[in-house]
Amino acid sequence: MSLKITNIQRFSLHDGPGIRTTVFLKGCSIRCPWCCNPENISDLPQFYFNSEDCIHCRECSEVCPVEILKEPRDVLTLAADELAYCFKCRKCVEGCPTGALGIYGEKISEEDLMSTLEMDREYYIQTGGGVTFSGGEPLLQADELLNIFKTLREKDIHIAVETSLFAPVSCLDLIIDSVDLFIIDVKILDAELADSVLHANLEEFKTNFQMISRKNKDMIIRFPMIKPFTFNRKNIDSLMDFIGDYNIKYIEIFTTHQLAAKKYDSLGWEMKKQECIKEEEIKELIDELEDISVEVKSLNFN
Amino acid sequence: MYSIDTKIRTIPRDYHYTPIGNLTVHYAKLLNEGLMGIEEEIIEKLNDKNLDNSETSFLNCLLNTLESITVLKDRQLHHLRQLQEKNPENKGKDPENKNIRRLIEIFSHIPLHPARTLEEALQTVLFINSLIWMDGHSLVGLGRLDNVLYPFLEKDLSTGLLGLDEAKDLIIGFLRSLNKYYEYKSNALLGDTGQVIVLGGKNPDGTDSTNPLTLIFMEALKDLRLPDPKIVLRVHDNTPEEVWDMALRCLEAGLGYPLFTNDEVIINSLINFGYREEDSFDYATSACWEPFIPGKSLDQNNLTDINFLTPLMRLLKSVHEEKGNISEFKRFLGSYKIYLAEYIEEVVESVDKVDFEPAPLLSLLVDDCIVECKDISQGGARYNYYGLLSVGMGNTINALLNIKRMVYDEERIDLKGVYKVLEGNFESDEKLRYELSNKGFKYGMDEDLVMDLTNELINSVQLSLDNFRNKFGFKYKFGLSSPGFITNSLYFPASFDGRSHGEPFGVHISPVDNYNISYTTISNFASALNYDKAFNGGVVDIIAEKSFIKSIKDKFIDYLKVSFKEGVMQLQINVLNPEILIKAKEDPDSFPNLIVRVWGFSAYFKDLPEKYQDLIIKRALQYESQNHQYTTI
Ligand code: SF4
Ligand code: SF4
Numbered sequence: 001m002s003l004k005i006t007n008i009q010r011f012s013l014h015d016g017p018g019i020r021t022t023v024f025l026k027g028c029s030i031r032c033p034w035c036c037n038p039e040n041i042s043d044l045p046q047f048y049f050n051s052e053d054c055i056h057c058r059e060c061s062e063v064c065p066v067e068i069l070k071e072p073r074d075v076l077t078l079a080a081d082e083l084a085y086c087f088k089c090r091k092c093v094e095g096c097p098t099g100a101l102g103i104y105g106e107k108i109s110e111e112d113l114m115s116t117l118e119m120d121r122e123y124y125i126q127t128g129g130g131v132t133f134s135g136g137e138p139l140l141q142a143d144e145l146l147n148i149f150k151t152l153r154e155k156d157i158h159i160a161v162e163t164s165l166f167a168p169v170s171c172l173d174l175i176i177d178s179v180d181l182f183i184i185d186v187k188i189l190d191a192e193l194a195d196s197v198l199h200a201n202l203e204e205f206k207t208n209f210q211m212i213s214r215k216n217k218d219m220i221i222r223f224p225m226i227k228p229f230t231f232n233r234k235n236i237d238s239l240m241d242f243i244g245d246y247n248i249k250y251i252e253i254f255t256t257h258q259l260a261a262k263k264y265d266s267l268g269w270e271m272k273k274q275e276c277i278k279e280e281e282i283k284e285l286i287d288e289l290e291d292i293s294v295e296v297k298s299l300n301f302n
Numbered sequence: 303m304y305s306i307d308t309k310i311r312t313i314p315r316d317y318h319y320t321p322i323g324n325l326t327v328h329y330a331k332l333l334n335e336g337l338m339g340i341e342e343e344i345i346e347k348l349n350d351k352n353l354d355n356s357e358t359s360f361l362n363c364l365l366n367t368l369e370s371i372t373v374l375k376d377r378q379l380h381h382l383r384q385l386q387e388k389n390p391e392n393k394g395k396d397p398e399n400k401n402i403r404r405l406i407e408i409f410s411h412i413p414l415h416p417a418r419t420l421e422e423a424l425q426t427v428l429f430i431n432s433l434i435w436m437d438g439h440s441l442v443g444l445g446r447l448d449n450v451l452y453p454f455l456e457k458d459l460s461t462g463l464l465g466l467d468e469a470k471d472l473i474i475g476f477l478r479s480l481n482k483y484y485e486y487k488s489n490a491l492l493g494d495t496g497q498v499i500v501l502g503g504k505n506p507d508g509t510d511s512t513n514p515l516t517l518i519f520m521e522a523l524k525d526l527r528l529p530d531p532k533i534v535l536r537v538h539d540n541t542p543e544e545v546w547d548m549a550l551r552c553l554e555a556g557l558g559y560p561l562f563t564n565d566e567v568i569i570n571s572l573i574n575f576g577y578r579e580e581d582s583f584d585y586a587t588s589a590c591w592e593p594f595i596p597g598k599s600l601d602q603n604n605l606t607d608i609n610f611l612t613p614l615m616r617l618l619k620s621v622h623e624e625k626g627n628i629s630e631f632k633r634f635l636g637s638y639k640i641y642l643a644e645y646i647e648e649v650v651e652s653v654d655k656v657d658f659e660p661a662p663l664l665s666l667l668v669d670d671c672i673v674e675c676k677d678i679s680q681g682g683a684r685y686n687y688y689g690l691l692s693v694g695m696g697n698t699i700n701a702l703l704n705i706k707r708m709v710y711d712e713e714r715i716d717l718k719g720v721y722k723v724l725e726g727n728f729e730s731d732e733k734l735r736y737e738l739s740n741k742g743f744k745y746g747m748d749e750d751l752v753m754d755l756t757n758e759l760i761n762s763v764q765l766s767l768d769n770f771r772n773k774f775g776f777k778y779k780f781g782l783s784s785p786g787f788i789t790n791s792l793y794f795p796a797s798f799d800g801r802s803h804g805e806p807f808g809v810h811i812s813p814v815d816n817y818n819i820s821y822t823t824i825s826n827f828a829s830a831l832n833y834d835k836a837f838n839g840g841v842v843d844i845i846a847e848k849s850f851i852k853s854i855k856d857k858f859i860d861y862l863k864v865s866f867k868e869g870v871m872q873l874q875i876n877v878l879n880p881e882i883l884i885k886a887k888e889d890p891d892s893f894p895n896l897i898v899r900v901w902g903f904s905a906y907f908k909d910l911p912e913k914y915q916d917l918i919i920k921r922a923l924q925y926e927s928q929n930h931q932y933t934t935i
Contacts, residue, residue, distance in 0.1 A: 011820040013857050019822065019857060057733045059733055097737035097740060098737075099740050119822070123861070123864050126863070127861070
């Protein structure tokens with residue numbers, strides 16, 4: 001069995017306790033307008049083009065057997081267009097000397113993935129770290145993950161899953177017992193808005209959340225502060241109500257960063273500008289959360 | 303009090319000789335016995351009936367040297383008394399005069415007698431240190447000062463003479479003194495003074511040797527924000543939390559030090575190489591990072607560089623000229639190793655020609671010159687090993703990996719083609735250059751192929767070196783880092799790792815270029831290297847942003863601890879912000895105090911030659927993009 005991934009990030013420090021390796025799985029069930037990992041939304045392989053790395057050598061155009069690349073950037077439009085002649089031979093990617101042209105989303109076999117994950121085992125064990133599966137939505141590949149989790153557990157490696165829980169409960173059910181920690185993204189807690197903004201079914205989220213809570217799994221909540229979608233009075237009130245009912249380790253709040261702009265560009269997309277959130281507003285939220293005795297960590301990526 | 307007559311070094315000397323540098327004398331012995339104790343030892347030795355003429359004259363020369371030191375000390379005292387008399391009516395009242403009175407007291411006692419207090423000890427070190435500089439030695443190290451000085455502080459604390467705060471003030475004054483004459487002391491670049499203070503470390507019984515001075519030294523330098531002197535911190539399994547914490551605070555302050563050096567690896571390597579066990583536990587470093595036994599070694603650890611690319615170029619050239627070919631990669635590697643061995647023989651021959659200048663001052667203060675009745679330049683010290691450093695190892699590994707892939711696995715180019723491309727400096731094939739530097743496994747990755755190849759070269763060098771003894775009959779050792787990654791590269795032709803003519807070589811044990819190699823990857827790689835055969839310095843050099851280190855301080859300390867446990871030998875961290883570096887390059891006046899780590903030293907960014915500035919900026923940008931590339935949110 002193999003997994004669809006876009007990246008394996010070693011020495012990952014923000015995705016759970018200790019020193020970790022984070023695996024980014026490709027394919028997501030919802031569509032957040034502020035997404036910072038756009039390459040993980042579609043579950044299909046996607047061409048990318050990083051113009052900064054291009055040395056204009058024209059190798060890609062020259063090796064293309066069907067001669068459709070006038071410019072390297074053409075790969076972004078052509079590959080998405082099923083009518084075009086591109087037959088995904090990858091010659092352009094292989095020929096690119098700088099890596100400017102590439103593909104997001106390679107399949108990786110269990111063995112290859114395990115051998116990478118094991119490289120930092122000593123760091124996991126000695127720092128209370130482990131492996132985090134993120135994405136995309138990891139639950140969508142629950143079937144494929146099951147075996148990996150089993151192997152990781154045999155090797156005493158801590159497993160965290162970062163999820164927005166918008167997935168069929170059967171997916172969660174499959175892996176829940178193998179997971180040590182759930183890092184749960186809480187975004188919009190109004191059913192209608194969840195549907196219209198995220199294209200998500202809030203019921204799924206709630207059912208899954210209850211299941212994790214019932215099983216007494218460790219939970220960390222992540223709350224992205226995005227105006228107007230998540231960072232508004234009504235949604236924050238719902239958040240308070242919601243997490244008040246559960247036993248969570250702590251909540252991480254964060255504003256999104258512009259670091260993803262380059263990735264959007266590499267896909268030929270544009271990143272939507274986010275409204276800025278002021279320090280005082282963040283401070284207020286922290287105070288409110290602390291008032292209901294939740295531990296808060298504020299992450300700042302700027 | 304600390305003064306150096308900076309003109310003295312310009313007095314013409316005999317150019318046949320090389321002055322001894324890169325060395326630390328036996329401060330502990332000096333402080334505990336005083337020069338008079340050493341004099342007694344010499345006189346006793348002179349009574350030995352079996353001495354030959356040269357031995358007697360050597361010992362007499364040492365006595366003359368002692369007398370000269372005494373004359374100088376007396377002159378200093380005389381000068382102090384004159385100063386005091388200028389202001390007789392103020393005697394003792396104004397602080398200036400009080401200081402002078404104190405100095406007169408101190409110099410009436412030291413350096414002839416053993417030091418009695420921390421202040422006397424510090425003053426003794428400063429006095430002798432200034433003499434060593436004026437005697438024409440460069441890169442004068444300071445050794446394990448926390449350990450050497452602590453007995454004096456302990457006594458002062460118990461007699462109530464000093465509190466810890468006052469001790470810190472004394473240390474601050476001491477460090478400020480050493481920082482004087484910054485330019486005069488600098489060797490290859492401004493800041494390259496070799497003034498290394500080694501702190502911490504493991505005792506032979508496995509316990510930790512840290513004491514309050516360990517923290518005081520670090521804290522004082524952090525507060526002073528001086529690039530020089532600098533710290534090497536010896537770490538091991540039992541290094542206390544507060545020492546790690548203070549070390550990180552120094553790094554956060556942007557000082558570029560401490561450099562961490564791993565006792566668990568180095569002590570074993572030293573013992574295996576032939577150093578006595580008790581001496582191995584007492585190791586410090588010569589100027590940058592090369593392990594060294596203070597007060598007992600002549601060890602010249604930085605005689606010259608092995609450039610791993612030189613034999614590779616020679617091999618490619620000969621294949622090209624002889625129109626021969628080599629059919630398999632294994633055989634190619636075998637040929638490379640033969641060329642490497644021949645090249646090493648040349649290097650060794652060239653360094654063994656060096657004659658050191660006689661140095662009676664050092665001979666007084668380094669074991670076992672008196673016992674052996676032999677000047678340090680003649681091999682009187684207990685250890686007289688020679689050390690070589692190396693450059694271009696990462697470039698060579700990458701070039702070999704590229705040759706394996708492109709010439710042998712993919713058969714896309716032949717060896718003659720490789721030589722031609724390099725000769726033409728990739729001018730007709732820029733595309734190839736990019737591919738070479740971007741594709742495939744690279745030096746610094748924890749892939750077996752890469753680690754095995756690197757160890758194969760390491761073993762091969764040490765095997766060649768084992769065939770030689772220097773003129774004192776001592777072995778050669780070598781290490782994996784060197785200050786010479788730019789100087790050696792300036793006129794060096796293009797190499798098949800994708801490096802153009804004149805571009806800098808890789809820096810120490812760090813990825814040659816940015817291949818998205820994580821901190822744990824490079825640590826795993828470095829831990830897998832065979833330091834028993836290459837312990838003359840082996841530094842992983844990484845760059846991190848201040849905000850990054852700050853936000854994950856505890857995890858970063860954990861990272862360091864695990865890395866050393868796994869077997870990384872040495873590690874240094876430049877805490878930098880690339881945007882600030884770029885601004886500072888354009889507008890140096892606005893950033894006069896910006897400090898960066900260069901090789902084994904820290905320096906003001908504004909003082910660096912452009913090539914060094916550019917390389918640091920380039921590496922900082924690479925690390926920045928790496929740290930930011932992926933987050934889950
Ligand atoms: S994948 Fe093949 S066919 Fe498609 S653009 Fe690239 S080279 Fe051309
Ligand atoms: S092959 Fe790569 S570097 Fe060359 S033009 Fe195409 S995208 Fe640019």
